Amino acid sequence: QVQLVESGGGLVQAGGSLRLSCAASVSTFSSYAMGWFRQAPGKEREFVAAISRSGGVRNYADSVKGRFTISRDNTKNTVYLQMKSLNSEDTAVYYCAAELRVMGVSTISQRYDYWGQGTQVTVSS
Numbered sequence: 001q002v003q004l005v006e007s008g009g010g011l012v013q014a015g016g017s018l019r020l021s022c023a024a025s026v027s028t029f030s031s032y033a034m035g036w037f038r039q040a041p042g043k044e045r046e047f048v049a050a051i052s053r054s055g056g057v058r059n060y061a062d063s064v065k066g067r068f069t070i071s072r073d074n075t076k077n078t079v080y081l082q083m084k085s086l087n088s089e090d091t092a093v094y095y096c097a098a099e100l101r102v103m104g105v106s107t108i109s110q111r112y113d114y115w116g117q118g119t120q121v122t123v124s125s
Contacts, residue, residue, distance in 0.1 A: 004116035086121075099111055
């Protein structure tokens with residue numbers, strides 16, 4: 001069983017930045033690809049970013065490319081999402097997720113095995 005706990009959400013003005021963290025309680029963290037998803041009110045959950053087990057492969061949704069950066073620290077069992085140039089369309093609950101896989105990353109939420117409880121990000125205009 002893997003427990004994921006997100007933190008770092010909050011209220012930020014448009015154009016501002018936030019860094020989300022997701023801490024995993026598992027000794028084999030480096031066996032998991034990690035992803036960030038988000039869900040805005042009235043909308044379906046959508047892919048944001050993903051990173052492979054070693055960090056060598058990263059994938060981003062087109063809507064966040066150039067603004068968001070995903071990274072991980074396997075010594076701390078933590079994955080991060082650095083968000084810059086935030087706008088109102090980034091307002092959502094952000095979830096981190098873990099997928100046990102050998103290589104690469106997935107953008108499909110159904111392929112992820114474990115999920116955090118989510119952290120709210122609100123961007124005010």
